[in-house]
Amino acid sequence: xxxxxxxxxxxxxxxxxxxxxxxxxxxxxxxxxxxxxxxxxxxxxxxxxxxxxxxxxxxxxxxxxxxxxxxxxxxxxxxxxxxxxxxxxxxxxxxxxxxxxxxxxxxxxxxxxxxxxxxxxxxxxxxxxxxxxxxxxxxxxxxxxxxxxxxxxxxxxxxxxxxxxxxxxxxxxxxxxxxxxxxxxxxxxxxxxxxxxxxxxxxxxxxxxxxxxxxxxxxxxxxxxxxxxxxxxxxxxxxxxxxxxxxxxxxxxxxxxxxxxxxxxxxx
Amino acid sequence: xxxxxxxxxxxxxxxxxxxxxxxxxxxxxxxxxxxxxxxxxxxxxxxxxxxxxxxxxxxxxxxxxxxxxxxxxxxxxxxxxxxxxxxxxxxxxxxxxxx
Numbered sequence: 001x002x003x004x005x006x007x008x009x010x011x012x013x014x015x016x017x018x019x020x021x022x023x024x025x026x027x028x029x030x031x032x033x034x035x036x037x038x039x040x041x042x043x044x045x046x047x048x049x050x051x052x053x054x055x056x057x058x059x060x061x062x063x064x065x066x067x068x069x070x071x072x073x074x075x076x077x078x079x080x081x082x083x084x085x086x087x088x089x090x091x092x093x094x095x096x097x098x099x100x101x102x103x104x105x106x107x108x109x110x111x112x113x114x115x116x117x118x119x120x121x122x123x124x125x126x127x128x129x130x131x132x133x134x135x136x137x138x139x140x141x142x143x144x145x146x147x148x149x150x151x152x153x154x155x156x157x158x159x160x161x162x163x164x165x166x167x168x169x170x171x172x173x174x175x176x177x178x179x180x181x182x183x184x185x186x187x188x189x190x191x192x193x194x195x196x197x198x199x200x201x202x203x204x205x206x207x208x209x210x211x212x213x214x215x216x217x218x219x220x221x222x223x224x225x226x227x228x229x230x231x232x233x234x235x236x237x238x239x240x241x242x243x244x245x246x247x248x249x250x251x252x253x254x255x256x257x258x259x260x261x262x263x264x265x266x267x268x
Numbered sequence: 269x270x271x272x273x274x275x276x277x278x279x280x281x282x283x284x285x286x287x288x289x290x291x292x293x294x295x296x297x298x299x300x301x302x303x304x305x306x307x308x309x310x311x312x313x314x315x316x317x318x319x320x321x322x323x324x325x326x327x328x329x330x331x332x333x334x335x336x337x338x339x340x341x342x343x344x345x346x347x348x349x350x351x352x353x354x355x356x357x358x359x360x361x362x363x364x365x366x367x
Contacts, residue, residue, distance in 0.1 A: 093295075179311075179342070186309075195298075251294060255294060255298060
């Protein structure tokens with residue numbers, strides 16, 4: 001972290017010491033680059049995103065490099081992970097016909113989850129998805145697949161026609177076209193990305209506020225009581241975030257599965 | 269690859285139905301939200317364009333309200349009236365187990 005927060009961490013900036021509360025803000029989501037390639041700086045979130053991808057690749061490679069009929073060791077965990085995504089995310093939306101999308105959905109779910117959960121791991125302690133630039137490429141991939149499958153299965157005209165459900169009276173079509181187009185091409189992908197980003201951004205900010213407040217209030221004065229309260233809230237937010245990190249990965253992947261399902265069907 | 273045993277068919281059906289309901293609920297919830305935003309944005313933009321042409325700025329909020337009304341009407345039609353007519357088909361799907 002930069003600015004006032006690093007000053008707080010390095011020294012005795014506490015309540016009643018003449019030091020104002022170094023409130024966290026947007027600057028806590030900006031990182032100095034480790035090094036630059038041309039005009040592009042390589043920052044901590046980039047490193048964490050690569051690390052998240054490596055964790056997913058290495059874990060599943062190790063789990064299934066020599067799979068046994070009766071699973072043992074890490075293969076057990078790998079199978080539970082895959083079955084979890086299959087039974088809770090893929091099958092409810094796509095049924096058995098969607099099994100070919102299982103590798104994509106498993107990769108997506110665990111990549112997002114690992115990026116989210118980095119918020120709670122000491123030293124790393126930053127959710128990559130709280131930088132929206134890391135979310136849009138995933139939204140783009142999902143939406144590209146959504147459109148591609150829709151056009152492939154229903155044809156370009158049929159796909160556009162099926163955006164409005166059957167049975168709608170003809171004059172209503174005209175009224176609905178601008179709403180449907182805007183919903184489909186702008187607001188649906190927008191909400192898909194912003195929901196993940198917003199939740200992780202807000203969660204990290206809350207965690208930072210209460211952690212910094214605990215340290216700031218810590219002094220041999222009445223501030224000690226407030227510090228204890230702030231610490232309790234920091235623990236509460238930490239526990240809440242363990243749930244939110246999983247939930248956001250689940251929601252993103254579930255919506256991806258429902259989008260794929262609607263592309264494969266004639267009407268959605 | 270199923271490491272947790274086959275389980276009773278009724279229990280599997282119940283779990284499948286619950287998971288289907290969860291996925292459907294998520295999808296419908298966020299689609300409805302997108303409709304509300306899209307309605308306001310689309311007709312707000314149309315209202316703004318017309319208002320700019322005829323120098324009546326109030327057409328922007330009027331357009332947004334009209335768009336909101338259209339969205340709400342369509343949501344009621346699509347997820348209320350239309351969903352109610354297809355309910356038996358959905359229920360039958362939820363009871364089955366496609367494993």
